Amino acid sequence: MEQLRTEFDIATSEETLQQVAERIRERNMEVVIVNNAEEGRQAALERIPQGAQVHSGKSKTLQDAGILDAIMDPSQYNALRHQMLKMDRKTQGQEIRKLIAAPDFMLGSVNAVTESGILVAASATASQIGPYANTAGKLILVVGSQKIVPDLETAFRRIREYVQPWEEAQVRKAANMSTFVGKILIVEREWVNGRTTVILVREPIGI
Secondary structure (H helix, E strand, O other): OOOOOOHHHOOOOHHHHHHHHHHHHHOOOEEEEEOOHHHHHHHHHOOOOOOOEEEEOOOHHHHHHOHHHHHOOOOOOEEHHHHHHOOOOOOOHHHHHHHOOOOOEEEEOOOEEEOOOOEEEEEOOOOOHHHHHHHOOEEEEEEEHHHEEOOHHHHHHHHHHHHHHHHHHHHHHHHOOOOOOOEEEEEOOOOOOOOEEEEEEOOOOOO
16 A cells, blocks of 8 residues: 655755755755756765775665665675675674674665754664764765655654654565664764765655
């Protein structure tokens, strides 16, 4: 069953998009505004050198933009997921944790962006939150404009009322198990100049 349309999946206005981009820049993050998924993919990939070590969270935004498939191409990039999938989670859990903890390039998305430019990302396992927050060398986030919300309270509501139910349905379908919001990262400002790039996509993309 398709998810019903709500306030949380509608593209924001151009005026708001431009204002949010400026607020994010004030928080020491680069911002690029693109029109659609294809332009988002191009903007993300052109920032990753050929052969670079790259990792990503499981992101519907990256999937919809074709970025996940692109970075898994071994002729173009050194995707850590290839190594991780060959390892045994039961016997090599520590090695896997260390492998994906600090990639040179980390790609992903967030669940909400406030109009003041604060980024909010929720996760059950939190495997992507460490690299997002600090340990990745470079961070590239692709974010649909429908994720822009007025404030943090609405960001949390978007996660609880919109994102988490969708994730629950996907996990139930794939593994017949439940999921939950385990940890939430709030990014107010980037410490390292040039580390984080936010690609804002005018058209709705992802969840």
